[in-house]
Amino acid sequence: MTALKLVEENAALRKVAAPRRNSVFTSIDLDRDGKQIGFFAMPQSPHDDAWGSVQIPLAVVKNGIGPTILIEAGNHGDEYEGPIALGELLREIDPADVSGRIIAIPAINVRAVEAGTRTSPVDGLNFNRCFPGDFNGTLTQQIAAYVNDCLFPIADYFLDLHSGGSSLMILPAAIIEPSPTPEGHKRNIAATLAFGAPTVVMVDNLGETRTSTAAANLQGLIVIGSEMAGGGLVSQDALAICRRGIRNVLKHAGILKGAPETAQESNGRVLQVPGAEGYVMADDDGVFEPLSELGSTVTKGEIAGRIHFLRTPSREPVVLRHPIDGVVFAKRQPGRVRPGNCCFVLAVEYPEALAKGDRDDA
Known part of the structure; x- marks a missing residue:
C-alpha cells in the first residue's frame, strides 16, 4: 500500500472535531512549502510580564503533497535524546528530500525543558497527563x-520521543501504543517495528487516557x-538509535525516500508490559538497593531489591x-524511595502468534 493510499484510507475513518476557541498564535505558516523554524505562543500574564506569552519551538518542513507526521520531543523536560536528535534532523534536512510534511516540536514542555524537570515549574503538571487539554487552563493544559x-x-x-528521565x-x-481498533493496532505495530530499536515493547500505561499517544490514538493517527x-x-548508544529511528519512521511513512535502515539487532525482541502485575513498587520510606540488572531475565519470587x-x-x-x-524493562534511578515509587x-514476551501475524501484516 502506498503512503498516500494509507493516508486516504485513514482519513476516511477519522472523525475530527472543530478546534475549541483559543488565543494561541504562531510565527509560521503550517501550509507553506519549505523549511520554517519558529514558534507557537500561549498568552500568559505572570507578575513580571502583564501582556506576555510563552513561546514553544515549532518547525515545519513541507514539500508538495504527501503524508503529515507530527514529531514531539521534550514531553518531559529531563529526557534529552529526543530533543537532541530532532534538532539535528531539523538543521540537516533539505525540504527537497521531503514528500509531504514534517511538523516538529522539539521542546514542547518548554518550561520543563529549560528547568530540566519532568513536570512544568509553572504549574507543577505532567504534560503527558494533561490531554485533551484545556485552553482555559494552566500553561501545560493549554x-x-x-x-x-x-x-x-x-x-x-x-x-x-521519550527517555527514562x-x-x-x-x-x-520503540513503544507500541495499543490502538482502540484492530486496524489501527496493526498500523501502529508496523510503524513501531519500522523505527528499528533493539527492543519493542507494548505499553498501555495501565489504560491511561491522558497521554499524548493515547489522545492521538483516539483521533485515528498512526502512533x-x-x-x-x-x-x-x-x-550515545540511545541517541544513535533515536537518530536512525526518526528517519526510519519518515521512510516508512513515505515522507523520505528509501527503506528503513534497520540494524542487525533491530526488533530483536517484542515484549509487553502486562499490566499492574508488571510493576514493583516501594511500600516504605527509605533507600532502595536494586539487585536486578536492566535487561536481565527474572523469575517470580526472585529478590528484586531491598x-x-x-x-x-x-x-x-x-x-x-x-x-x-519477565525482563527488567525499567529500573529506578535515585536511591531514595517513598511509598508508591516505581x-x-x-x-x-508478546504473544508469539500475534507478533508473527503483526509482523506479516507489516
Missing part, C-alpha cells in the same frame, strides 16, 4: 489543547513511541520480590 485540537487533526502519523533507566526501545535510556543523562532504613540501623531492610517472570517495570 499546550496540550493546542496539540490535541490543532495539530493532531492535520497529522497522519505521531512520533512521541531522572527517575528511571529504561532499555532503549509510534520511544523510550531512550534515561537517568537524566545523554546516552529498602534500607538508614536512621534506624537496628531495623532489617524490607525485601522486594519480582511479582512475575522501582522496577517488568515486560513479558
Whole structure:
C-alpha cells in the first residue's frame, strides 16, 4: 500500500472535531512549502510580564503533497535524546528530500525543558497527563489543547520521543501504543517495528487516557513511541538509535525516500508490559538497593531489591520480590524511595502468534 493510499484510507475513518476557541498564535505558516523554524505562543500574564506569552519551538518542513507526521520531543523536560536528535534532523534536512510534511516540536514542555524537570515549574503538571487539554487552563493544559485540537487533526502519523528521565533507566526501545481498533493496532505495530530499536515493547500505561499517544490514538493517527535510556543523562548508544529511528519512521511513512535502515539487532525482541502485575513498587520510606540488572531475565519470587532504613540501623531492610517472570524493562534511578515509587517495570514476551501475524501484516 502506498503512503498516500494509507493516508486516504485513514482519513476516511477519522472523525475530527472543530478546534475549541483559543488565543494561541504562531510565527509560521503550517501550509507553506519549505523549511520554517519558529514558534507557537500561549498568552500568559505572570507578575513580571502583564501582556506576555510563552513561546514553544515549532518547525515545519513541507514539500508538495504527501503524508503529515507530527514529531514531539521534550514531553518531559529531563529526557534529552529526543530533543537532541530532532534538532539535528531539523538543521540537516533539505525540504527537497521531503514528500509531504514534517511538523516538529522539539521542546514542547518548554518550561520543563529549560528547568530540566519532568513536570512544568509553572504549574507543577505532567504534560503527558494533561490531554485533551484545556485552553482555559494552566500553561501545560493549554499546550496540550493546542496539540490535541490543532495539530493532531492535520497529522497522519505521531512520533512521541521519550527517555527514562531522572527517575528511571529504561532499555532503549520503540513503544507500541495499543490502538482502540484492530486496524489501527496493526498500523501502529508496523510503524513501531519500522523505527528499528533493539527492543519493542507494548505499553498501555495501565489504560491511561491522558497521554499524548493515547489522545492521538483516539483521533485515528498512526502512533509510534520511544523510550531512550534515561537517568537524566545523554546516552550515545540511545541517541544513535533515536537518530536512525526518526528517519526510519519518515521512510516508512513515505515522507523520505528509501527503506528503513534497520540494524542487525533491530526488533530483536517484542515484549509487553502486562499490566499492574508488571510493576514493583516501594511500600516504605527509605533507600532502595536494586539487585536486578536492566535487561536481565527474572523469575517470580526472585529478590528484586531491598529498602534500607538508614536512621534506624537496628531495623532489617524490607525485601522486594519480582511479582512475575519477565525482563527488567525499567529500573529506578535515585536511591531514595517513598511509598508508591516505581522501582522496577517488568515486560513479558508478546504473544508469539500475534507478533508473527503483526509482523506479516507489516
